[in-house]
Structures are given as C-alpha cells and as structure tokens.
Amino acid sequence: MVQNKANRKVGYIRLFLQRRFNLNLDKADEDQVVSSIRSNTVFVGSSLWILIFAIFIASIGLNVNSTAVIIGAMLISPLMGPIIGIGLGIAINDLALVKQGARNLLIAALISISTSTLYFFITPLHDAQSELLARTTPTIWDVFIAFLGGLAGAIAVTRKEKTNVIPGVAIATALMPPLCTAGFGLASGNLLYFAGALYLFFINSLFICISTYLIVRFLKFSKKHFEDPDTEKKVSRYILISVIVTITPSIYLAYGIVQKSIFENNAQKFVREEFNSGKIQVVNKSFKYSRSLSEIDLLLIGEQMPTPAIDSLRARLSDYNLGGTKLIVRQGLDASSKIDFSQIKASIMEDVFARDSSSLNAQSVKPLTKDISEEIGAELAALFPNIKSYSLGTAIFHRTDSIKMDTLMQFTGKTAGRFPTADKAKLSKWLEAKTGKKTLVLMVD
Numbered sequence: 001m002v003q004n005k006a007n008r009k010v011g012y013i014r015l016f017l018q019r020r021f022n023l024n025l026d027k028a029d030e031d032q033v034v035s036s037i038r039s040n041t042v043f044v045g046s047s048l049w050i051l052i053f054a055i056f057i058a059s060i061g062l063n064v065n066s067t068a069v070i071i072g073a074m075l076i077s078p079l080m081g082p083i084i085g086i087g088l089g090i091a092i093n094d095l096a097l098v099k100q101g102a103r104n105l106l107i108a109a110l111i112s113i114s115t116s117t118l119y120f121f122i123t124p125l126h127d128a129q130s131e132l133l134a135r136t137t138p139t140i141w142d143v144f145i146a147f148l149g150g151l152a153g154a155i156a157v158t159r160k161e162k163t164n165v166i167p168g169v170a171i172a173t174a175l176m177p178p179l180c181t182a183g184f185g186l187a188s189g190n191l192l193y194f195a196g197a198l199y200l201f202f203i204n205s206l207f208i209c210i211s212t213y214l215i216v217r218f219l220k221f222s223k224k225h226f227e228d229p230d231t232e233k234k235v236s237r238y239i240l241i242s243v244i245v246t247i248t249p250s251i252y253l254a255y256g257i258v259q260k261s262i263f264e265n266n267a268q269k270f271v272r273e274e275f276n277s278g279k280i281q282v283v284n285k286s287f288k289y290s291r292s293l294s295e296i297d298l299l300l301i302g303e304q305m306p307t308p309a310i311d312s313l314r315a316r317l318s319d320y321n322l323g324g325t326k327l328i329v330r331q332g333l334d335a336s337s338k339i340d341f342s343q344i345k346a347s348i349m350e351d352v353f354a355r356d357s358s359s360l361n362a363q364s365v366k367p368l369t370k371d372i373s374e375e376i377g378a379e380l381a382a383l384f385p386n387i388k389s390y391s392l393g394t395a396i397f398h399r400t401d402s403i404k405m406d407t408l409m410q411f412t413g414k415t416a417g418r419f420p421t422a423d424k425a426k427l428s429k430w431l432e433a434k435t436g437k438k439t440l441v442l443m444v445d
Helices: 002-020 030-039 046-064 067-076 080-091 094-120 142-158 165-173 176-188 192-216 231-274 305-322 339-355 370-383 421-435
Strands: 282-287 296-302 325-332 385-397 405-415 440-444
Touching: 030 080, 030 142, 030 405, 046 067, 046 094, 046 176, 067 165, 067 176, 080 094, 080 192, 094 176, 142 165, 142 176, 142 231, 176 192, 192 440, 231 282, 231 296, 231 305, 305 325, 370 385, 370 421, 385 440, 405 421
Parallel strands: 296 325, 405 440
Antiparallel strands: 282 296, 385 405
C-alpha cells in the first residue's frame, strides 16, 4: 500500500516535469521550420544591405565605445540565419542546406570585414576602446555563452509563435562586433586583434551550430538518409574534431585571465595592507602578470623606506599568495625619473580632503576651466559693472577650535565706489548658479 502511494507520487512528479519541460507542446510544423530557416540563410538584396548598414553602425559603436549603439547594431544584424541553417542541415543530413549556409556565412563575413575595414580606414578616431578590446581575447566563457545562446535560439526558431529570443541571442553571442574588430585589426595593421576577433566569431558560429544540431535531434526532426552509411559517421566525427579544436585554445586563454585577476586582487590587498603608514604614500602602482615572472612596481613619496624594510616586505609576499613576484619600490632619487607631478598633486589633494570627508566630498571640488572663467568674467561685467576685478576659487579655512578644515568657494571683488547690499545678495545667488556651490565666501571691497 505504501509502495503504491510512493509510485503514484513519483508518477505525478514525472508527469508534472514532462508537461512543464516538454518542447513538443508548441513546436511548429517541421516543413515550416526548415523552409523558414532555409530562406534566412541567403544574403541577397535587402538582407545584404541591412547587414552592411548594421556593420557600419557596430563599427561606429566600437569606435566611440558606445554599448547602446553596438546593441542596436546586433539587433539589426541578420547573421544568425546562415549559422542556424548550417546546424539544421547537419542535424537532418541536408548537405545542400549546409553548403548554402556555409557559402552565405562566408560571404557575409567577408563583406562585414571589408565594410568595417573601410570604416576604420577613414575614421579620424584610431584608439582601441574597451568595447573593441573585449572582442580580441576569447575565453571559455565565450564558449558557454555561444552554446547556451544557441540552445535558446534553436528552441525559439522551432516554435509556432515567434518571440524576442532571437534578437536576445544575437546580442548575447555578439556575432557582429568580432567581425568589426577584425576589420579594425586589418585597418590598423594589428594582426593579433584580427586573429583574436576572428577566433571569437568562429567560436560563436560553431557552438550556435552545435546547439541547433542538438535541439533539432532532440525534437526528432526527420533526417535525410545518405546513400553511403559511412558519410553520416564522418559528419559526426568532423563535428567532434571541430569542437575540440575550437574549445582547447579558449580554455587556455580563460585560465590565464582567471590567474591574472587573482594576482591583481592579491597585489591590491598587499599594497593596501602593507603600505598604510602615514609617513609613506603610494602615488603610483602597476601590476604585470605573466606565468614566468610577475611584478609589482610602486612609486612612493614621503619618508624613505630602508632596504631591510623593503626586504621584509618582499618576504611577506608569500603571505598574499604572491610567491615568486618581483617587488620594485621606487623612492628618493630612484623615483625622480618616474615621478608624475600631476598624479602626486592629485594624490595629496585627495588625502587632504579625506581628513574631513563629513564636510566635503573631494570629487565635488573642481577647478574653473579657462572657458568657464572667461564666461563668468564677461557676465560679471554686464551684470555688476561696479566690480572692476575679481578672483574666484576654492579656499581652505582652518578652524581655531579643532583640527578640522572647511573647503569653500571664495569670491573676492574690487569695486569702483559703493556696492549695495542688495547687489551682494544677487551676486551670491548668481555665483551659486554659475559654480554649483551653495557654500560661498563673498568679499567685495
């Protein structure tokens, strides 16, 4: 009796899971799916022009480092069609569809690279921004994204009702930006960027194909039978070889990125905890990671550290999992050639303002630029002609009853004759509006 109840519960759970996760419930007709995918694999007429315009938009987005523009270009791009077509063709043994998809994907890739190369040749902006650099070093994470995105896309194209899944897959797997990055590599003569971006595009394309193949086989689409049974085995073997060849370098690159991230986190912790003396300040630090030799390069100002103290710090590197790391400390005369005085000034100002963070946010104190100063001077002469000269800037006021300090905006003006009290109130409000500072010290003589 107890056994029968347990069996019924298991049966209910199985039935619940089967119904919830059944991909056959809203599956479209096979012929319609194959026909739809086949039509989307061809790049002629409007689809080709749409691809070209999307490539230009993506290239501009990479050039100006705009994520929103890049996402917009990926939504426009029709590159998913041939890739899914290849996966479907392999799954149903339709070699004609595989050839058609591969031929059109190659054409689309060549046109995309040519278009982006042309753009990066003529653009006046030649710096590699972060959005572009992110497409030059593929990792194992890109493999996971392409595989999972491909699964979602393959399920979406086999449904009766079409959703926004395909655009989402196009964004997640990022097929277009790698081709634009490859064009940047050609235009700038950087073959490493070119190779890395093409590899990322190959990863995305291959694993979308594999995902499509798996979903189609899971849904048991009808297969075309080869005249030679060995041909099907060869296709499966080629898929396995392609997967291994593609995934192996990405695992190596991913391991290197993870190790570099761990090293930099440990190095930051080492510097933060070991160089926290008030007599010494780190004004510049750089971390270099490699599997053979990693370096921590520090530039110090303040009291000079003796050699035994530096040797002691080197011995403590192993406590932060930094064994074998080279510690370079520059100070005194050794640092003179490396000093960036603007950086030192910024670091000192940051330290001063941090002493009284409750009264002032250091980032809110901004020096007046030349343009703003000229604008204020012109408007001041028109609004308050009695004022013949002035100075405007931040000033630090020391309190006599404590060690705290106040940093305020101070205006000092010299007038020709008497300056009415009412005009002082107007001047104060006007300065608050122009400078964005509500706390002002106003001195008009």
